[in-house]
Amino acid sequence: xxxxxxxxxxxxxxxxxxxxxxxxxxxxxxxxxxxxxxxxxxxxxxxxxxxxxxxxxxxxxxxxxxxxxxxxxxxxxxxxxxxxxxxxxxxxxxxxxxxxxxxxxxxxxxxxxxxxxxxxxxxxxxxxxxxxxxxxxxxxxxxxxxxxxxxxxxxxxxxxxxxxxxxxxxxxxxxxxxxxxxxxxxxxxxxxxxxxxxxxxxxxxxxxxxxxxx
Numbered sequence: 168x169x170x171x172x173x174x175x176x177x178x179x180x181x182x183x184x185x186x187x188x189x190x191x192x193x194x195x196x197x198x199x200x201x202x203x204x205x206x207x208x209x210x211x212x213x214x215x216x217x218x219x220x221x222x223x224x225x226x227x228x229x230x231x232x233x234x235x236x237x238x239x240x241x242x243x244x245x246x247x248x249x250x251x252x253x254x255x256x257x258x259x260x261x262x263x264x265x266x267x268x269x270x271x272x273x274x275x276x277x278x279x280x281x282x283x284x285x286x287x288x289x290x291x292x293x294x295x296x297x298x299x300x301x302x303x304x305x306x307x308x309x310x311x312x313x314x315x316x317x318x319x320x321x322x323x324x325x326x327x328x329x330x331x332x333x334x335x336x337x338x339x340x341x342x343x344x345x346x347x348x349x350x351x352x353x354x355x356x357x358x359x360x361x362x363x364x365x366x367x368x369x370x371x372x373x374x375x376x377x378x379x380x381x
Contacts, residue, residue: 194335194380196246196288202238204343206376207231210254210275213369216355220362223263225270225355227368230254234374243288248297248329250279250347255307260364269311270357271318275368277303277349279327290335297329303351318357320366325351333378345374 216225234252258270281299305320331345
């Protein structure tokens with residue numbers, strides 16, 4: 168092998184070993200990193216209810232809304248994520264003594280904090296699981312009138328399970344896929360307490376979006 172060939176092979180080896188892969192280019196997750204994601208989420212209630220006086224169940228509409236979350240890495244594998252989103256749902260009593268009854272609509276704001284474990288923080292495909300807690304605020308309850316003249320939802324705590332994956336793109340950017348199950352119970356008062364409902368909303372939250380690591 169001549170000198171020129173040796174130099175060429177050495178140069179090629181140096182370039183090959185020093186050129187970063189996609190994950191090395193910025194999406195390695197390490198202790199102290201801060202990750203911001205924006206997702207589009209589909210909020211799909213998995214509702215059930217016990218309703219006094221009129222009986223029946225409750226049905227709540229699905230919604231697609233934006234979500235913003237912030238993740239901080241305590242170690243390469245362990246992180247905490249704060250999830251922020253709000254949605255508005257139409258609700259109805261179904262199968263009641265009065266048939267289907269419009270319960271109006273309500274805004275739901277459930278800030279959620281999860282503790283996560285990231286299995287492959289240095290990989291291009293980095294899955295994670297998480298579990299945590301949320302406190303749900305119900306706001307702008309809107310009674311439809313007629314049978315239901317007033318409606319009030321009680322704020323409360325709930326639990327959350329989470330699974331997802333980050334897929335490294337270019338630089339510090341990543342594609343994110345995420346699913347959460349939120350266990351959420353609330354007491355609902357209709358017509359000043361004349362009708363009461365013990366409501367489990369328990370939504371599934373399916374998300375897709377992009378993340379940027381700082």
